[in-house]
Amino acid sequence: MTYTVALIGNPNVGKSVIFNNLVPGAHQHVGNWPGKTVEKKEGKFTHKGKQIKLVDLPGTYSLTAAAEDELISRNFIVDEKPNLVVDIVDASNLERNLYLTYLLLELETNILLVLNMTDIAEDKGYKIDVNKLSFQLGIPIISTVATKGTGLKELKDAILTAANSSPQVNSKVYYGEKIEKLINNIIVLLKKDHELSQKYSLRWLAIKLLEKDEQILDIIKKSKNATELLEIIS
Amino acid sequence: MKAKEILGEDAELVLADARYDSINKVVKTSLIKGERKWSASDLLDKVFLNKYVGIPAFFALLWAVFQFTFKVSTPFMAMIDMFFKWLTGYAALIPNDIVASVIGDGIFGGLGFILQFTVPIFFLFFALAILEDSGYLTRVAFVFDRLLFKLGLHGRSFIPMLIGFGCNVPAIMAARSIEGKKDRLITILIAPFMSCAARLPVYVLIAGAFFATNAATAVWSMYLIGIFVAIVFALLLRKTILRGDPAPFIVELPTYKMPTLKGAVLHMWERGVSFLKKAGTYLLVGAIIIWSLSVLPWGVTPGSGESLIGMIGQTIQPVFAPLGFSWQISGSLIFAFMAKEVLVESLGVIYSVSSDVGIQAALVNSITPLSAYALMVFMLLYVPCLATIGVIKKETNSWKWTAFSAVSQCVIAYLGALIVVGVGTLLGL
Amino acid sequence: MTLSIKIGKKWAIYSLCIGLASMIFGLLGLTSGLSLAYGVNWSEWGISTVFVYPDIFTGVMMAIIGVIFLLGVRPQWSGKQDAVSFLVVGTLLSALFFGVYLAMMGANAIGYSMYNAIPAGSVYANSVADWEGWIWLNDVHPGIWLFVFVIPGLYLTLKLWRKE
Numbered sequence: 001m002t003y004t005v006a007l008i009g010n011p012n013v014g015k016s017v018i019f020n021n022l023v024p025g026a027h028q029h030v031g032n033w034p035g036k037t038v039e040k041k042e043g044k045f046t047h048k049g050k051q052i053k054l055v056d057l058p059g060t061y062s063l064t065a066a067a068e069d070e071l072i073s074r075n076f077i078v079d080e081k082p083n084l085v086v087d088i089v090d091a092s093n094l095e096r097n098l099y100l101t102y103l104l105l106e107l108e109t110n111i112l113l114v115l116n117m118t119d120i121a122e123d124k125g126y127k128i129d130v131n132k133l134s135f136q137l138g139i140p141i142i143s144t145v146a147t148k149g150t151g152l153k154e155l156k157d158a159i160l161t162a163a164n165s166s167p168q169v170n171s172k173v174y175y176g177e178k179i180e181k182l183i184n185n186i187i188v189l190l191k192k193d194h195e196l197s198q199k200y201s202l203r204w205l206a207i208k209l210l211e212k213d214e215q216i217l218d219i220i221k222k223s224k225n226a227t228e229l230l231e232i233i234s
Numbered sequence: 235m236k237a238k239e240i241l242g243e244d245a246e247l248v249l250a251d252a253r254y255d256s257i258n259k260v261v262k263t264s265l266i267k268g269e270r271k272w273s274a275s276d277l278l279d280k281v282f283l284n285k286y287v288g289i290p291a292f293f294a295l296l297w298a299v300f301q302f303t304f305k306v307s308t309p310f311m312a313m314i315d316m317f318f319k320w321l322t323g324y325a326a327l328i329p330n331d332i333v334a335s336v337i338g339d340g341i342f343g344g345l346g347f348i349l350q351f352t353v354p355i356f357f358l359f360f361a362l363a364i365l366e367d368s369g370y371l372t373r374v375a376f377v378f379d380r381l382l383f384k385l386g387l388h389g390r391s392f393i394p395m396l397i398g399f400g401c402n403v404p405a406i407m408a409a410r411s412i413e414g415k416k417d418r419l420i421t422i423l424i425a426p427f428m429s430c431a432a433r434l435p436v437y438v439l440i441a442g443a444f445f446a447t448n449a450a451t452a453v454w455s456m457y458l459i460g461i462f463v464a465i466v467f468a469l470l471l472r473k474t475i476l477r478g479d480p481a482p483f484i485v486e487l488p489t490y491k492m493p494t495l496k497g498a499v500l501h502m503w504e505r506g507v508s509f510l511k512k513a514g515t516y517l518l519v520g521a522i523i524i525w526s527l528s529v530l531p532w533g534v535t536p537g538s539g540e541s542l543i544g545m546i547g548q549t550i551q552p553v554f555a556p557l558g559f560s561w562q563i564s565g566s567l568i569f570a571f572m573a574k575e576v577l578v579e580s581l582g583v584i585y586s587v588s589s590d591v592g593i594q595a596a597l598v599n600s601i602t603p604l605s606a607y608a609l610m611v612f613m614l615l616y617v618p619c620l621a622t623i624g625v626i627k628k629e630t631n632s633w634k635w636t637a638f639s640a641v642s643q644c645v646i647a648y649l650g651a652l653i654v655v656g657v658g659t660l661l662g663l
Numbered sequence: 664m665t666l667s668i669k670i671g672k673k674w675a676i677y678s679l680c681i682g683l684a685s686m687i688f689g690l691l692g693l694t695s696g697l698s699l700a701y702g703v704n705w706s707e708w709g710i711s712t713v714f715v716y717p718d719i720f721t722g723v724m725m726a727i728i729g730v731i732f733l734l735g736v737r738p739q740w741s742g743k744q745d746a747v748s749f750l751v752v753g754t755l756l757s758a759l760f761f762g763v764y765l766a767m768m769g770a771n772a773i774g775y776s777m778y779n780a781i782p783a784g785s786v787y788a789n790s791v792a793d794w795e796g797w798i799w800l801n802d803v804h805p806g807i808w809l810f811v812f813v814i815p816g817l818y819l820t821l822k823l824w825r826k827e
Contacts, residue, residue: 129264136260287727294760
């Protein structure tokens with residue numbers, strides 16, 4: 001079978017280097033126009049007899065509906081439901097990079113975190129306890145220094161393993177009692193719409209609704225409990 | 235239970251804060267920050283982001299880029315020029331004199347003139363790729379942000395606008411990285427005023443014919459006028475239909491990276507080839523259309539007032555009469571709608587002359603220097619090319635804005651040219 | 664921040680010298696370029712363009728590089744380690760300009776050889792007319808030979824780069 005794996009991460013974390021390493025140029029299929037935000041770049045590679053289709057999503061800091069490229073990434077994950085999302089993180093800028101990771105966790109998709117640029121983190125004097133981080137986030141983590149080629153062989157193994165497992169949903173952001181109650185009320189209403197429940201993670205939908213996310217608002221307006229939902233979030 | 239009571243006005247911010255809280259807790263337990271060794275990026279930024287020397291350093295780099303692009307490409311441009319002259323020699327072998335002239339001089343001559351410019355275009359894209367890959371352009375965007383903010387523009391608009399000087403199409407696409415909808419729309423609407431590389435041959439042709447030693451200044455002035463109009467238009471849009479302040483510019487400065495030769499060449503190649511393909515297609519299609527229109531109805535003197543192209547030109551001419559454009563120019567402007575470079579081709583065919591020198595002579599004989607300058611301004615400001623319209627539609631996803639863009643550009647172009655003629659006449663030029 | 668190499672008074676003096684030299688030649692070029700626009704021809708004074716290159720922009724750029732070097736002098740004198748950045752950036756810019764100037768000279772050389780290869784009356788003569796009478800000395804100016812003096816700075820930059 002072919003696994004579909006998406007590559008995501010902040011800009012300038014070495015995503016392209018990793019993509020080019022996993023899928024050599026000849027096997028890449030690039031979209032039309034260049035520039036900093038590119039249409040998705042795809043490619044196939046084989047590892048241990050399994051075929052993997054790799055899709056390079058635009059580099060973004062978050063996944064809001066306001067920015068075109070972020071919406072592209074988000075829609076891909078929600079609509080295409082890839083077997084795995086590989087989140088590439090700049091180890092020397094952990095806090096900022098983890099924001100995207102947390103957004104991905106909310107999407108309840110399967111994640112493999114790649115801690116890249118660990119050499120730069122070392123230069124900055126950082127020491128990262130990878131096991132602890134992995135445990136707290138609830139997702140597998142692998143370290144690499146893509147520019148030097150370190151860890152890239154192990155990456156292919158990690159991708160296969162992670163793609164075969166199911167998403168862990170332990171790590172959630174706890175928004176505080178009042179907000180969590182609000183979220184649960186919304187989820188109850190959302191549950192009644194079967195189409196929505198099938199397609200999306202309801203908790204994610206609820207949170208997006210609270211954020212008044214444009215795209216989600218549009219989707220909700222067409223659903224059964226539209227008026228009630230809009231009431232709550234206004 | 236209402237969300238507003240619990241989350242307040244800005245729900246997004248509250249939720250984001252909660253996420254960051256979680257992140258901080260996690261990071262605290264798994265990350266230890268030791269003492270910081272110096273980093274190359276910080277060292278470089280001390281100068282490039284320095285409040286006194288940051289902007290001058292940028293201009294120095296910009297100048298170096300332009301010197302490289304335009305001066306170093308000259309011998310290669312000469313090579314292309316000579317190649318087409320050689321081709322023209324073959325066209326002269328065509329038995330029918332007039333057809334030979336149209337093809338050899340009008341078309342080969344026009345093509346040769348334009349294609350010379352692919353050399354500096356590739357060089358420019360190469361230089362831009364290096365600046366972009368090194369991470370330097372983000373700094374520039376940051377440095378100019380304050381200034382851009384006062385002009386109602388977002389700091390992130392800087393890079394798309396800079397790319398616009400190479401070609402407007404990737405510039406408009408680069409606007410995708412701008413988050414605010416209004417900010418993005420404004421950037422897309424003013425990008426066409428960045429004088430792209432395709433307009434350059436047209437300026438060179440006209441300025442060379444009319445302004446001799448001051449030709450370079452005339453061409454420079456086009457770039458400046460373009461920027462000026464862009465700024466004014468942006469301010470206007472901000473005050474009227476797209477109100478509001480630009481979104482705050484928060485950017486993460488990436489560490490400087492040594493750009494790789496391979497990477498830069500790849501970027502250059504991608505952009506350059508796309509530009510060529512686009513330009514080539516329009517040039518070819520344009521050539522065929524223009525040529526057909528100039529020799530029909532059959533038997534007429536090609537390019538004369540009796541041919542189809544001549545009739546079109548003469549019908550349109552009254553519109554452009556206040557600007558002092560001849561019917562040949564008016565007709566050519568219609569075709570230049572497809573792509574600016576096509577103007578040279580169509581002028582060549584309509585005036586039935588060989589090479590740029592011939593076209594220049596014909597121009598000098600048919601319009602005044604003042605009108606010539608007005609023509610340059612017109613070419614600067616009206617719709618860059620069909621590809622631009624196509625990409626604006628794609629990026630804005632709205633026929634309304636695309637039409638607005640095209641129409642407003644034509645109007646502004648006409649007004650601009652009119653102002654030039656008006657002021658010039660008043661000054662007695 | 665801590666650096667592995669000592670930046671001190673020696674480098675401060677170096678920055679001062681290079682900075683001043685750049686500024687001076689830059690300003691000379693700038694003013695001669697301006698005066699040329701008004702009809703004053705400096706070469707009449709017997710100064711070759713190798714030393715005073717009468718072009719406004721070239722002069723401005725050299726002056727800017729000079730300023731960058733000079734800005735680093737005082738902090739370097741007081742031992743502030745991160746002031747090496749002025750030296751490094753000044754060096755890098757000088758090197759970049761040096762490269763561009765050489766490329767321009769090379770391009771002209773190519774053009775000149777084409778000019779020589781094409782017989783006077785031919786159709787192609789027009790395309791290469793610009794290179795008539797060119798000699799390589801035309802393109803030599805302070806931006807090029809001052810770079811020789813920037814080499815110590817380049818050496819320091821490379822040393823720092825390697826330690827990274």
